[in-house]
Amino acid sequence: MQRWLAALLVALAPAWGCRPAPSCRPARVPPAPASPRIDATYDPSPSTVVTAMLELAEVGPDDRVLDLGSGDGRLVITAARDYGAHAVGVEIDPDLVRRSRHAIRTAGLSDRAQIVQGDLHRHPLADATVLMLFLWPSDNLRLRASILAEMPPGARVVSHDHDMDGWAADATREVASPEVLGRYGEPSTIHLWIVPADFAGCWTDADGHARLTLRQGFQVLGGRLEAADRQLRFDAGRARGASATLVARDETGAVDVRIRAQPSGLELRAESLGLDVTILTPCPSITP
Ligand SMILES: C[S@@+](CC[C@H](N)C(=O)[O-])C[C@H]1O[C@@H](n2cnc3c(N)ncnc32)[C@H](O)[C@@H]1O
Numbered sequence: 256m257q258r259w260l261a262a263l264l265v266a267l268a269p270a271w272g273c274r275p276a277p278s279c280r281p282a283r284v285p286p287a288p289a290s291p292r293i294d295a296t297y298d299p300s301p302s303t304v305v306t307a308m309l310e311l312a313e314v315g316p317d318d319r320v321l322d323l324g325s326g327d328g329r330l331v332i333t334a335a336r337d338y339g340a341h342a343v344g345v346e347i348d349p350d351l352v353r354r355s356r357h358a359i360r361t362a363g364l365s366d367r368a369q370i371v372q373g374d375l376h377r378h379p380l381a382d383a384t385v386l387m388l389f390l391w392p393s394d395n396l397r398l399r400a401s402i403l404a405e406m407p408p409g410a411r412v413v414s415h416d417h418d419m420d421g422w423a424a425d426a427t428r429e430v431a432s433p434e435v436l437g438r439y440g441e442p443s444t445i446h447l448w449i450v451p452a453d454f455a456g457c458w459t460d461a462d463g464h465a466r467l468t469l470r471q472g473f474q475v476l477g478g479r480l481e482a483a484d485r486q487l488r489f490d491a492g493r494a495r496g497a498s499a500t501l502v503a504r505d506e507t508g509a510v511d512v513r514i515r516a517q518p519s520g521l522e523l524r525a526e527s528l529g530l531d532v533t534i535l536t537p538c539p540s541i542t543p
Contacts, residue, residue: 294375295390297351299326300415303432304443305333311428311447312385312411314338321345321383323375323390323398328355328368330387335359335368340385344370345378380405389415396420403473408452408516409496418446422473425449425495449474451494452516458523458535465533467514467523476501480512483528 300308308330314320316339322330325344332355334342346352352372359368371378375394380386380401388395395417402412418424424446431442455471465482469492476492480503487510492501497516502509503525515522520536 294394295324297326297348298389299329300389301430301432301434301438301443302329302333303434304415304430304445305330306337307428307430308387308413308415308445309334309338311426311445312387312413314340314385316340318384319343319382320385320387321378321380322387323378324388324394325355325370326351326389328358328370331355331368331370332358332362332364334385335364336362340367342368343383344368345373345375346370347372347374381407384410386410386412387415388412388417390417392417392420402448402450406450408450410450412448412450414446416444419448422448425474449496451499452497454494454499454514454516454521457538458521459538460523460533460535465523465528465530465535466538467521467535480510480525482525482530485510485528 309320312318314334318334318338318340320331320334320340320342322342322344325331325346328344328346328351331342331344334340344355346355349372352370355370359365359370375390376397383406386402386406388398395414396419399419399422406412426447428445429442430445435443451471451474453471454469454476456469458467458469459465465480467478467480469476469478471494474494476494476499477490478488478492480487480489485505485507487503487505489501489503489512492499492512499514501512501514503512504510510525510527513524517534520534523530523533523535
């Protein structure tokens with residue numbers, strides 16, 4: 256984590272003969288060693304950041320919150336105590352595991368909060384509806400593919416400080432409380448991602464009157480809709496979990512289209528084309 260490392264370097268600066276100036280900051284994050292290992296060093300999120308992260312994810316009693324690298328358990332405990340969620344933390348440091356388990360017992364939260372001792376990169380993600388991260392940027396990137404593959408559409412991911420590189424956040428907030436400014440001297444940034452469904456591919460209705468071809472880059476959709484004797488194109492459709500909206504165009508004009516991933520296929524609505532709740536399924540593959 257660049258900022259922690261910068262803080263550490265600043266603290267050590269006199270011993271190194273280096274003044275606490277920007278030149279003391281590391282130019283880049285060191286490459287991640289092979290797993291299992293301690294990735295991000297322990298730096299507890301300030302309590303105002305903890306609350307802001309849980310608020311940004313809109314955590315509630317139906318959620319299963321997972322904090323990868325849970326430190327002293329503060330996110331797990333706050334999610335369970337103040338938001339009624341079930342919460343699990345994964346922590347590799349045995350001392351922090353002991354401390355956080357003790358804090359959970361003392362708070363009387365053992366029925367809803369749990370700490371697993373182990374490597375965060377080996378922990379399954381499929382059961383969580385909310386994922387909390389305060390790790391190195393390289394950890395976020397390493398986790399990105401598993402998040403998209405394992406977490407259900409609509410699951411929320413919140414990261415303190417670091418982004419997901421090419422996967423743009425759905426929302427970003429700054430936390431500039433006196434606690435944060437006193438600790439870091441600058442606001443903390445928190446990012447939210449909503450896991451999109453996998454929409455990519457060719458989809459058609461039962462009688463072949465509508466055909467939707469979708470390309471997908473994270474939550475951004477482009478492609479083509481052929482329906483009602485029109486050939487429409489779009490390139491900035493936006494997915495939010497299992498749903499997506501897009502504006503498809505041809506020379507005649509623009510059409511609002513909504514799609515939703517369902518167990519039975521892709522539900523399509525484009526009222527101005529006369530398509531009310533049309534179920535699309537994958538196009539039959541063409542065999543030579
Ligand atoms: C920056 S702290 C964040 C603590 C807590 N999530 C918070 O926001 O207050 C990162 C935590 O990740 C833990 N950690 C680092 N590598 C890990 C790994 N491979 N598996 C599990 N935990 C790890 C560290 O011990 C540390 O407690």
